[in-house]
Amino acid sequence: MWLTEKFGVSVPLVGAPMANVSGGKLTAAISVAGGLGMLGAGSGVSADWIRTEGAIAAASGKPYGVGLMAWSVKDRPEHLDAVLELKPALVSLSFGDYTPYVGMLQKEGIVVAMQAGTVADAREAIEVGVDVIVARGAEAGGHGRNAVATLPLLQAILDLTDLPVLAAGGISGPRGLAAVLAAGAAGGWIGTAFLTCHEALTPEPVRERVIEAVETDTVYGTVFDAASRAGWPDEFGGRALRNPYFDTWEGREEELKADDTGHADYVAGVRAADPARTSIYAGQGVGALTTQTSAAAVVGSFAAYRTYLQAALNDGAK
Incomplete structure (x- = not known):
């Protein structure tokens, strides 16, 4: 499996980079648990924040990634400079013109991902030369397009390219991960499931x-x-x-x-972290969250995807 070969993960999932949620602690915890954690570098953070939180993520000794927004990097080039210094295993660049930055990252040996909300987005990413595409469906929490649901988008992008494709949006547990893996995805891009983890920055x-x-x-x-x-x-x-x-x-x-x-x-x-007035970004899988837990427990729960894949291969018999 591509994620295992590239990053040594034991569970084929990437923790989506969520601003104000995915700090260094959560990023490291996901990676240590067997997934690939991603630092959410929002537009409002400083380059020093990226360096500090990136160092926390890197301290585990496990591969990790950083998520950047192309529109923000244009105004805050120091964010990209900080990431180039850190040299994480994976960088996600989306939402705006990411073209100028892909080659710079790849020259440092960094794998570059792009979040696509349509087939047209994916075609552009292929032409630009990214290494992996995230098929981000409309069900997903946080920012992106509201154009196509995860499953039809994933199928269309898989038919379009031989690049590894990760699926994002509505994957709230092992059943969802099994479903996208069965379709041909290289793994799941999981955000909402980690919102209430003890290691998250969530108030x-x-x-x-x-x-x-x-x-x-x-x-x-x-x-x-x-x-x-x-x-x-x-x-x-x-x-x-x-x-x-x-x-x-x-x-x-x-x-x-x-x-x-x-x-x-x-x-x-x-x-004030007032739920009536603040933005609480979450996807349609939010209903699956019933308690506060650890990143290790969440990653461990997703590992049960094998049970559902095996049941499907056995015509439903577990």
Whole structure:
């Protein structure tokens, strides 16, 4: 299996790089447990934060990765400089023009991934020369496209290329991992399942809200990006838990971009970790989260994918 050959993982999953969730501690814990952890380097962090958290991730001695947004790197080139210094095993570059950076990373021996939300995205990534494609379906939490669901997207991209393809979106446990592996994916790109891990940066009130959430509680849009003024292109909205703040501003995103009171209310909500006002990015698999746990336990639970694959091969007999 490609992930095992390339990174030595024992469970074919990559922990999705989630800003404000995937710090060095969670990244290392996922890698130590047998997956490949990814550091979520959001646009608001400093280059020193990347270096510090990257050092924590690297201290385990296991391979790890870093996730960057191309639109942010354009404005914050020091983020890329920090990653080039760290030389992680994998770097994800998506959401904007990532073309100028792929070769720079590959020259340092770094594997480059790109998150594709459509077949057109995947074609572009192939032409640019990335090493692995993440088929990110609309079910996925966080930022990306809301165009195509995971399964149809995964099948189309697998038919398009011989590059390794990871599946992202709605893979909440071993059954989902077994499903995408059976289709031909090289592994799962797993984010939401790690939100309530002890090692995550997720604030306590947010953890509690995530545990309470059911699969129908997520919503896709750009309200929180308009509120944060972080710089996300409107082309890439985000899937998060619906809350009163979102309901207040949905359909008024352009107005919100210029509303200082609305912006201040959101910032205050983020600082207070108030589930009613802050963005809680999560995918449609959020209903599977019922408790706080460890990254090792989550990775271990995904290892049961073998049971479901074997049952399928035996015509359903376990």
